Amino acid sequence: MRTPGHDEELAAGFLLTEGLIHNKKDLLGIIPCPDVQKAEEAGNVVRAELAAHVQVDFAAMERHFYTSSSCGVCGKTSIDAVRTASCPVLPAEGPHLSYATVHRLPERLRAAQAGFEQTGGQHASALFSPTGELLLLREDVGRHNALDKVIGAALLAGWLPLHQHILLVSGRVSFELVQKAAAAGIGVLAAVGAPSSLAIQAAESFGMTVLGFVRNERFNVYCHGWRLTERAE
Template sequence: MKALLPPTSYEYATVQQVRGEQVREVSDVLAAEEPLEIRVGYGPAGQREHRTISITMRTPGHDFELVAGFLLTEGLIRSRADLQGILYCPDVEKEEERENVVRAELSPNASIDLPRLERHFYTSSSCGVCGKTSIEAVHAAGCPRLPLGGLRVPTSVIHALPERQREAQELFEQTGGLHAAALFSPTGELRLLREDVGRHNALDKAIGAALLADQLPLHDTVLLVSGRASFELVQKAAVAGIPVMAAVGAPSSLAVSAARDFGLTLCGFVRQQRFNVYTHPERII
């Protein structure tokens, strides 16, 4: 399914187009990139506190899903019940910040890990959330090991995923500059796709959409991400309960170690009717 594109997701620019020795002036479509400040409100009624916990560079659109997914995959909430609501902050100083500051109100009875909440993250479209140093730290945050029984995926389904993802990437078709995270059924039917300038943001948006729809854990889901498979993406998939993750590019060594440890099947170089299975191949038929 193609997502509806808000006008803020892209911009137009006048460029000099060079084709051989010919130069002409044309209008080009650019993927938008703007900062999003994420704030949280927490505590019992009458004693609420508000804090900024992250600033991430993202493509505007599906911001509430991005925030919900970020809170879940960073271990700040454990379920939909911990989230009371999400809104754009009305009390911003500048007009251009009006839709670039989002506050998530956590439930009064949500169990808050204050040391984790007080950490300030800075994320960018290239590196993702900084400060991840070990798989043990993610386990400490409550990331469960995925069950190894149940889901089985034919190789023909894995082969078909990149083309199905590309067909649904409306923003990529316009700009050529966005990453995607797509959730598929075990038979290869596209359930959800989100795009963003950052790989981690695209996945947080997809996971956040599932969280807000009360669809977690995603134990019957296959994930395809554009580009390479990093440790952070594997960790986010594991938190959401996704048992099979495929990437168009290569995985990192830590991504493979994490996937093995979390019980996640990790496939890489999924393109041109070939791929490698790095961990838990028993899920691939």
């Protein structure tokens, strides 16, 4: 299930975060698919053309898709398997950010959530600069989709890897969101809600900073807090 719009970005982000492609050069193009089998598929199916050097193991795809809106990992994968496929350990570098910058993020996210303002039912994912400037935001009824759209937009714009960006999500942090963020090279994942224990374990393994309950000028640091440049008052 998805919110229509930014479908090319959604497909591109999904291909990257599932480990089917690794950079923009692997993807030749994405177009709406005109040959659909059912009327309801019209406008809801896209065709992605991959570069000749990209090899896709379709059998492995069926066994090891990392995410599902209904059940998540479902025991099909492990952190080691995900890292091997698409998520190398992140470099020990930025972004370095201040506590004041983190405190500003939720307000800036909320002010830009046009879809949530209209419906009250859309998740948001947003990329910020190390100083807290909002660079890119996408909304979707599915939180995994919102993140895939943001990552896909960044991929198509040639921004990857996103080592110097901060990701803020409007809900909680699951293992799947950590995996997707790591695939894009994101070093800091902040959330308005809480992270799961498996998400923290994965982020610790990947070298990713995770911040939770980022609201009301407070937040918790769960792992790799060295990217924060000052102590909380």
